[in-house]
Amino acid sequence: MKITVMTSDEQFITLDVDPDESVENVKALLEVETTVSLHQQKLHFNGKELNNSDRLSGVGVKDGDMMMMLSVASRVNNDNLRLNPDGSAVNPSAFQQHIRNDPQSMARLVQADPPMSQAILGDDLDKLQNLLRERHQQRLEYQRKQEEELALMSADPFDVEAQKKIEAAIRQKGIDENWEAALEYNPEAFARVVMLYVDMEVNGVPLKAFVDSGAQSTIISKNCAERCGLLRLLDRRYKGVAVGVGQSEILGRIHVAPIKIGHLFYHCSFTVLDAPNMEFLFGLDMLRKHQAHCLTSYVPF
Numbered sequence: 001m002k003i004t005v006m007t008s009d010e011q012f013i014t015l016d017v018d019p020d021e022s023v024e025n026v027k028a029l030l031e032v033e034t035t036v037s038l039h040q041q042k043l044h045f046n047g048k049e050l051n052n053s054d055r056l057s058g059v060g061v062k063d064g065d066m067m068m069m070l071s072v073a074s075r076v077n078n079d080n081l082r083l084n085p086d087g088s089a090v091n092p093s094a095f096q097q098h099i100r101n102d103p104q105s106m107a108r109l110v111q112a113d114p115p116m117s118q119a120i121l122g123d124d125l126d127k128l129q130n131l132l133r134e135r136h137q138q139r140l141e142y143q144r145k146q147e148e149e150l151a152l153m154s155a156d157p158f159d160v161e162a163q164k165k166i167e168a169a170i171r172q173k174g175i176d177e178n179w180e181a182a183l184e185y186n187p188e189a190f191a192r193v194v195m196l197y198v199d200m201e202v203n204g205v206p207l208k209a210f211v212d213s214g215a216q217s218t219i220i221s222k223n224c225a226e227r228c229g230l231l232r233l234l235d236r237r238y239k240g241v242a243v244g245v246g247q248s249e250i251l252g253r254i255h256v257a258p259i260k261i262g263h264l265f266y267h268c269s270f271t272v273l274d275a276p277n278m279e280f281l282f283g284l285d286m287l288r289k290h291q292a293h294c295l296t297s298y299v300p301f
Helices: 023-034 092-100 103-112 114-121 125-153 160-185 222-227 284-289
Strands: 002-007 012-016 041-045 066-071 197-202 205-211 219-221 240-244 246-261 264-273 280-282
Touching (some): 092 114, 103 114, 197 280, 219 222, 222 264, 264 284
Parallel strands (some): 002 066, 219 264
Antiparallel strands (some): 197 205, 197 246, 219 280, 246 264
């Protein structure tokens, strides 16, 4: 048979159930439909609350009848839900469980404050407490700024100090708007810059190369060149000194050798340095020669 259940927020849910179905099983079906926990539901029929052990046919529910479902908040001691002066919860475990059991609050948190929703759903109570303190400080700061703005609006227009503060507030507002626009349209500007390394093979020997568009030449260390079997090709006529962040001795130049990046092969020339702390540096000369295609085909910029 089909029955209709009206929820406390005036939603109508139609269920196809057996006449001998228990009220507890009906609540379980409603939990799936409404996300309201079985233990937070109260079902009423003809003005009477039904017990979980009752059978629908036993309480007179027939095909086409309507029932009422009321949602009851979890019974939690209000003292356990209080916040400390610093914004943290007096009883973080009870506070967390109370929010978890409120589907509407959780839905709002997921939309408005994902980090807080993750802390509520997680197991790290210290993280939750720290976030509560952080949000409390943010609210205090926002309240302070609001009070300052109200004070400036009512300040004497001929007061020089007040006008300076108004000017500073207007300037800061422009900076904040610019920051918000950058977050929306250019969020990568706030990301941490990570050094770019690529896997490659030099003369068949695998190694990791550091990509440096600020270096004029592609550089290989003496030890790395020897390991790759290229030291025999060293042209010592190109000896000198490399100056940058510090300086190193240039031992010479290897004019051409094969490198492999991904599945592609390229011809590359190297400046050989006596630099034990650096193996291979892919510089601007080779990036420009190959127009960086060798890297963009392998690593997304």
